[in-house]
Amino acid sequence: MSDRPILSAHRITHLYPTPRGEILALREVSLTLRPGEFVCLVGPSGCGKTTLLRILAGLLLPTRGEVWLREQPLRGPDRRVGIVFQKDSLLPWRTAMENVRLPLELGGWPPLEAMERAKELLEQVGLKGFEQAYPQELSGGMQRRVALARALAADPEILLLDEPFAALDAITRERLNEALVELWERQRKTVLMVTHDVQEAAWLADRVLIMSPRPGTIVAEIQIPFPRPRGADRWAHPAFLQTVWAIRQALGNGGG
Numbered sequence: 001m002s003d004r005p006i007l008s009a010h011r012i013t014h015l016y017p018t019p020r021g022e023i024l025a026l027r028e029v030s031l032t033l034r035p036g037e038f039v040c041l042v043g044p045s046g047c048g049k050t051t052l053l054r055i056l057a058g059l060l061l062p063t064r065g066e067v068w069l070r071e072q073p074l075r076g077p078d079r080r081v082g083i084v085f086q087k088d089s090l091l092p093w094r095t096a097m098e099n100v101r102l103p104l105e106l107g108g109w110p111p112l113e114a115m116e117r118a119k120e121l122l123e124q125v126g127l128k129g130f131e132q133a134y135p136q137e138l139s140g141g142m143q144r145r146v147a148l149a150r151a152l153a154a155d156p157e158i159l160l161l162d163e164p165f166a167a168l169d170a171i172t173r174e175r176l177n178e179a180l181v182e183l184w185e186r187q188r189k190t191v192l193m194v195t196h197d198v199q200e201a202a203w204l205a206d207r208v209l210i211m212s213p214r215p216g217t218i219v220a221e222i223q224i225p226f227p228r229p230r231g232a233d234r235w236a237h238p239a240f241l242q243t244v245w246a247i248r249q250a251l252g253n254g255g256g
């Protein structure tokens with residue numbers, strides 16, 4: 001694993017203007033992602049996590065500070081950075097295959113190749129056989145799988161995930177997290193995932209970043225030393241529970 005950062009934020013501060021004055025969403029946030037890392041970001045609701053992810057994806061320009069993608073400042077959306085939001089929806093009039101194919105079409109791929117690639121991606125997220133299904137024919141978990149496949153379509157190096165499975169029931173969410181880890185192990189994308197679930201963060205990440213309440217800033221960083229694969233037997237390890245506890249404590253110390 002190279003130690004050169006792939007994506008980094010330097011003292012990001014963000015203010016939203018509102019009719020009742022400015023809202024300071026983020027204050028001096030700095031972070032660094034290294035190639036192939038799986039990092040989770042946890043923080044209380046409203047602390048600026050989504051704002052930070054949008055800035056890291058080049059979708060929002062920060063009031064102050066800079067984001068660097070490898071050796072260059074990020075000036076806008078970039079093909080190398082993919083993002084999945086909790087609520088971004090699929091186009092209901094397009095099949096699963098057509099939804100995944102969309103970014104490829106926009107990227108100028110020849111139709112036949114785009115179809116092949118979309119098919120392959122759907123298989124990778126466990127949706128073989130559902131290529132022709134429309135979103136309303138798919139369960140919530142399957143729809144999230146399509147959204148994940150769509151984000152992977154342009155083959156980004158970095159995947160930013162904003163509570164991607166938060167709306168799902170616990171069992172479905174666990175399955176999707178397993179699928180995500182499997183994808184990550186196979187493709188070694190760099191992942192930054194926002195979650196409000198401390199146990200999920202400790203299970204998935206190499207490193208957990210903890211944010212304070214608004215204005216959000218990173219107050220702690222906890223390394224997760226457990227070897228992979230991390231199966232259900234993690235619950236039997238006191239060290240795992242201790243890590244979960246440490247993250248909770250750090251969140252508490254931020255006042256959350």
Ligand SMILES: Nc1ncnc2c1ncn2[C@@H]1O[C@H](COP(=O)(O)OP(=O)(O)O)[C@@H](O)[C@H]1O
Nearest residue numbers: 016018023025044045046047048049050051052
């Ligand atoms: N477009 C916006 N205009 C004004 N305020 C906003 C906007 N988006 C978010 N905020 C405010 O910024 C703060 C951080 O929001 P957000 O990044 O969504 O937090 P989180 O994802 O951690 O819940 C909140 O107080 C929210 O109300």
Ligand SMILES: [Mg+2]
Nearest residue numbers: 049050051162
């Ligand atoms: Mg959010």
